[in-house]
Amino acid sequence: xxxxxxxxxxxxxxxxxxxxxxxxxxxxxxxxxxxxxxxxxxxxxxxxxxxxxxxxxxxxxxxxxxxxxxxxxxxxxxxxxxxxxxxxxxxxxxxxxxx
Amino acid sequence: xxxxxxxxxxxxxxxxxxxxxxxxxxxxxxxxxxxxxxxxxxxxxxxxxxxxxxxxxxxxxxxxxxxxxxxxxxxxxxxxxxxxxxxxxxxxxxxxxxxxxxxxxxxxxxxxxxxxxxxxxxxxxxxxxxxxxxxxxxxxxxxxxxxxxxxxxxxxxxxxxxxxxxxxxxxxxxxxxxxxxxxxxxxxxxxxxxxxxxxxxxxxxxxxxxxxxxxxxxxxxxxxxxxxxxxxxxxxxxxxxxxxxxxxxxxxxxxxxxxxxxxxxxxxxxxxxxxxxxxxxxxxxxxxxxxxxxxxxxxxxxxxxxxxxxxxxxxxxxxxxxxxxxxxxxxxxxxxxxxxxxxxxxxxxxxxxxxxxxxxxxxxxxxxxxxxxxxxxxxxxxxxxxxxxxxxxxxxxxxxxxxxxxxxxxxxxxxxxxxxxxxxxxxxxxxxxxxxxxxxxxxxxxxxxxxxxxxxxxxxxxxxxxxxxxxxxxxxxxxxxxxxxxxxxxxxxxxxxxxxxxxxxxxxxxxxxxxxxxxxxxxxxxxxxxxxxxxxxxxxxxxxxxxxxxxxxxxxxxxxxxxxxxxxxxxx
Numbered sequence: 115x116x117x118x119x120x121x122x123x124x125x126x127x128x129x130x131x132x133x134x135x136x137x138x139x140x141x142x143x144x145x146x147x148x149x150x151x152x153x154x155x156x157x158x159x160x161x162x163x164x165x166x167x168x169x170x171x172x173x174x175x176x177x178x179x180x181x182x183x184x185x186x187x188x189x190x191x192x193x194x195x196x197x198x199x200x201x202x203x204x205x206x207x208x209x210x211x212x213x
Numbered sequence: 214x215x216x217x218x219x220x221x222x223x224x225x226x227x228x229x230x231x232x233x234x235x236x237x238x239x240x241x242x243x244x245x246x247x248x249x250x251x252x253x254x255x256x257x258x259x260x261x262x263x264x265x266x267x268x269x270x271x272x273x274x275x276x277x278x279x280x281x282x283x284x285x286x287x288x289x290x291x292x293x294x295x296x297x298x299x300x301x302x303x304x305x306x307x308x309x310x311x312x313x314x315x316x317x318x319x320x321x322x323x324x325x326x327x328x329x330x331x332x333x334x335x336x337x338x339x340x341x342x343x344x345x346x347x348x349x350x351x352x353x354x355x356x357x358x359x360x361x362x363x364x365x366x367x368x369x370x371x372x373x374x375x376x377x378x379x380x381x382x383x384x385x386x387x388x389x390x391x392x393x394x395x396x397x398x399x400x401x402x403x404x405x406x407x408x409x410x411x412x413x414x415x416x417x418x419x420x421x422x423x424x425x426x427x428x429x430x431x432x433x434x435x436x437x438x439x440x441x442x443x444x445x446x447x448x449x450x451x452x453x454x455x456x457x458x459x460x461x462x463x464x465x466x467x468x469x470x471x472x473x474x475x476x477x478x479x480x481x482x483x484x485x486x487x488x489x490x491x492x493x494x495x496x497x498x499x500x501x502x503x504x505x506x507x508x509x510x511x512x513x514x515x516x517x518x519x520x521x522x523x524x525x526x527x528x529x530x531x532x533x534x535x536x537x538x539x540x541x542x543x544x545x546x547x548x549x550x551x552x553x554x555x556x557x558x559x560x561x562x563x564x565x566x567x568x569x570x571x572x573x574x575x576x577x578x579x580x581x582x583x584x585x586x587x588x589x590x591x592x593x594x595x596x597x598x599x600x601x602x603x604x605x606x607x608x609x610x611x612x613x614x615x616x617x618x619x620x621x622x623x624x625x626x627x628x629x630x631x632x633x634x635x636x637x638x639x640x641x642x643x644x645x646x647x648x649x650x651x652x653x654x655x656x657x658x659x660x661x662x663x664x665x666x667x668x669x670x671x672x673x674x675x676x677x678x679x680x681x682x683x684x685x686x687x688x689x690x691x692x693x694x695x696x697x698x699x700x701x702x703x704x705x706x707x708x709x710x711x712x713x714x715x716x717x718x719x720x721x722x723x724x725x726x727x728x729x730x731x732x733x734x735x736x737x738x739x740x741x742x743x744x745x746x747x748x749x750x751x752x753x754x755x756x757x758x759x760x761x762x763x764x765x766x767x768x769x770x771x772x773x774x775x776x777x778x779x780x781x782x783x784x785x
Contacts, residue, residue, distance in 0.1 A: 124407050126354065128343060135347055158406075171534070178531035184352045184372060187407040 116145070117173050118164050121180055121189040125157025129185040133161060136179045142167060158187065231359035232261035232390040235323070238366035238399070239267075242321075244294050246270060246285070246654055248278040252298025253338060254325025257390035259296075270654065270683070273675040275302050277647040279309025280673065283318050284648030287634045288609055289655040290444065292319040292373050299325040300338030303384075304345065308641055310380050311349040315638030316465060317442060319378035321369045326355065328388040342384050351379030352408075359392040363399035371403055376410025377529040378442055410528060414545030419553045422500070422524050422541050426456050427559050429498035429522075431567045434458040435481065438465035438637075439503015439527060443547035446470065446630040449502065452551050456561040459571050461489040463504045464622055465637040472626035478571060479580070482510040483773045484619040487578035490779035492571050493518050502526045503547045506536040507638065516778025526550050578771075578785045580623050587741040593617065593692050593763040595740060597624040599747040600662055600690060608632065608660040611649040613669030614640035616698035619769040621664050643672030646689060650676060653685045660688070660751065667693040667720055677730040680756045688751055689758045691723055694765045702768050707775075716765075727758035734758040 123129040130149055137144055148162040167173045173191055180189035235258060239247070246268045251259045262269055272278040275297040282293025293313075297306055303324040313320045327336040346353050352372050356365050365383065373381040426432060440449050446469045453460050453476050460470045461481040470477055479486030481493055490512075493499060499521040504510065506525075511517045514536060525532070525539035526547060533542040543550055582594040597620050600610070610625060611634040612618040618635055627633045634652055636644040649663035670691055680687050692698075701715040724734035735750060737743050737759060750757045770784030 128347070128354070131344070132347055139348065171538075175531070175535060178533075178535075182529070182531045184405060184408045 115167055116164065117167050117191055118162065118193045119176065119180070119189060120192045121161040122187045123159050123161055124185045124187060125159060126185050129159065132183050132185055133180065136176065136183070137163070137165060140172070140176060142176065229394050229396055230257055230261060230390065231362055231392045231394055232257040234359065234362045234394050235366065235385070235390060236261045236265050236267060238363045239294060242366070242370040243291070247294045247296055248272060248281045248651065249296035250275050250278055250298070250302060252302045252325060254299035254327060254387045255296060257387065258325070270679065272647065273678050274673065275305035276309055276643065277673050277676040279306050279320070279322065280644050280647035281651035282320050283309060283313050284611060284634050284651030285655045286318045286320060288631050288652045290631070292321050292370060293651060295320060295322040297324050298338065299327055300340045303342040304340055307345065307349055310346055310382065312636055312639040312641045312644060313380040314349050314351065316636070317378050317438065318380065319373040320380035321373050322380060322382045324382060324384050326384045326386040329386045332386065342382070346382050350382045353382035353384065355384040355386065356389050359389050359394045363401045367401045368403050368405060372405070372408060411544055412528065412546035412549050414543050414550045414553060416553070418541065418543045419550060422543055423554055423557050423559060425498055425522060425524060425541060426500065427561050430564060431496045432458050432498040432500060433492045433496040434460045435463065435499060435501040435504055436460055436466040436469045437463045437502060437504025438469070439547045440466060440469040441630050443503065445548035445551050448548060448551035448555065452555055455555070457563050457568065458500070459492055459568060461492055463507070463510050464635065466504060467622060468627035468630045468633045471628040473628055478575060480622050481779065483512065484623065484769050484771070486575070486580060487771060487782055487785045488571055488575035490773065490782060491574050494778065494780035496521045498522050498524065500524045502550070505532045511536065512773045512779045513776055516780070584740060588739050591737065591739055591743060591761060591763045593694065593767050594620050594624050596690065596692060596743065596761050596763060597621050599743045600664065600751070601625050603747045603751040604660050604662050608662055609634060609652045609656060611635065611645045611652060611661070611663045613642050613645040613665050615666050615669065616702065616769050617664050617666045617692035642669035646670060647673050647676045649687045650679055650685060653687050662688045662690060662751070664690045664692060666698060667691055667695060668697045677727065677732060681730040681732055685756060686754050687756050691758065691760050692763055693723070693760055694763050694767070695720060696765050723758055723760040732756050732758055734760060736760045736762065738762040
């Protein structure tokens with residue numbers, strides 16, 4: 115089942131690697147990945163990852179493992195959000211005026 | 214003519230180096246000993262150690278250093294600190310990092326790195342240590358600015374010791390350690406926006422658990438190592454007695470509840486007691502405090518605790534529901550949860566029928582072995598009994614992994630917390646002896662016995678130099694069956710006795726080997742010799758190697774075979 119995961123991560127260079135390592139450890143393929151620096155002084159980045167999980171339990175496990183990472187400020191399964199809101203999680207408003 | 218060459222190690226100015234700041238920052242955290250091994254990339258750090266006269270234990274291999282730090286952490290509850298050089302020095306730590314990660318031991322590990330300007334060029338002794346150790350650490354990072362060292366060291370200790378403890382690795386490029394640093398007010402403010410943990414449980418979940426305990430007819434408490442990390446052994450005892458809860462321990466939880474207590478059923482799992490495993494199989498409420506439901510404990514998950522509502526208390530929310538889905542999840546520190554539970558006035562009835570039922574299992578299916586006659590080959594289980602008899606309840610016991618580990622877990626009654634040091638999750642051969650060095654350094658007045666197999670001992674025996682050098686009175690009991698016992702046992706049981714590479718054709722003379730380090734050794738081959746030797750050597754204030762020649766074909770029983778449920782034990 116297709117799931118979309120959003121993670122707000124700290125600006126550490128290794129955050130991208132750490133997040134994707136959680137997926138590979140659980141043998142989850144990444145169908146698409148967006149990584150965007152927020153540009154603020156706090157140096158955070160937004161990640162949006164689309165993946166396929168076997169069941170709800172695996173999805174919960176994935177979010178739990180992501181939230182456990184020191185560099186992840188928050189991680190959530192945003193699959194149930196309308197597509198427009200999903201985009202808001204990861205795309206700056208000025209380049210996504212339709213939402 | 215004497216020529217003086219100015220080097221980076223001899224700065225002219227009175228400015229401190231990054232390495233000086235590093236050592237000061239490590240000491241600020243209360244560190245009293247560092248386990249390590251020098252090398253090119255950490256020369257500035259060792260120069261700072263030389264100047265600051267910090268206690269440093271030079272092991273003979275980096276793996277020895279990190280296992281010693283694990284032993285130190287396990288018995289003291291304080292973080293073990295390690296220094297190793299770049300490249301091979303760092304990669305030699307990987308086993309210990311993983312071991313500490315899976316067994317939740319607080320370590321802070323500093324690795325040297327090549328200078329910043331050559332990182333990524335395949336420089337001499339360069340390795341991508343951050344990349345290599347991401348999966349085997351709680352956190353890792355490289356320091357990019359010497360001025361950040363006080364804060365970064367503080368954060369490393371904070372992460373290692375809070376929440377679910379674990380190893381943190383700090384990678385230090387050589388130029389950062391050699392850099393001159395102005396003596397300013399150190400910035401030690403922790404800035405970790407993504408790091409959080411919750412010690413305090415939800416009152417609602419605690420209430421649910423309390424009500425479940427009061428109404429359960431066949432409850433069982435599963436005591437895991439989380440109790441030891443939370444320093445909650447005293448509360449578990451009060452709690453179990455208040456509610457008349459029979460207690461099963463995990464391997465790593467041994468000592469969190471007194472083994473001689475009438476409510477104690479023994480260790481559960483693959484080589485647990487029949488009573489412990491049947492209690493889990495038949496209970497209607499399983500209260501897991503601080504265990505992660507490891508597969509060696511649960512057996513076949515589909516058959517695990519089939520009649521029970523499961524309550525899972527864990528400080529790590531990602532453990533809840535990972536293997537067993539609980540009806541009552543409680544995220545929190547074991548001590549905080551137990552305090553809240555004990556604040557309630559409710560008390561459970563005695564459940565005499567359930568306790569009698571389990572007592573009958575314990576009486577009719579006890580752990581047993583035949584010690585044999587005085588002049589007969591020594592039973593390995595008997596060695597454990599001799600060690601316990603003469604080392605006493607306050608002794609610290611360390612092991613590797615395998616048959617000797619399981620026999621120790623089965624036959625050594627751990628009545629006090631933090632006396633049991635073993636490699637649980639990773640099952641690391643070569644762990645026990647260096648871990649005993651760290652334990653002895655943490656607890657210099659206590660008797661420390663390292664029970665090891667002849668296979669595992671040969672993986673880290675070079676650390677004999679350390680106990681000789683420091684005159685650490687560690688007693689090394691080699692359960693010498695001239696085989697890789699557990700491998701051999703599985704080959705006997707599941708591979709039609711095809712003993713592929715589990716019975717080596719030669720082994721060293723362990724006594725002469727010990728003597729070559731200036732350590733006394735003695736061989737024990739019979740019951741009569743064991744009775745004579747153990748009281749003598751375990752009370753001696755010197756290190757000893759005791760080479761116990763035990764039955765080669767002895768098996769660890771009872772056993773839950775792979776794929777079977779806990780109620781399907783063989784050899785009971």
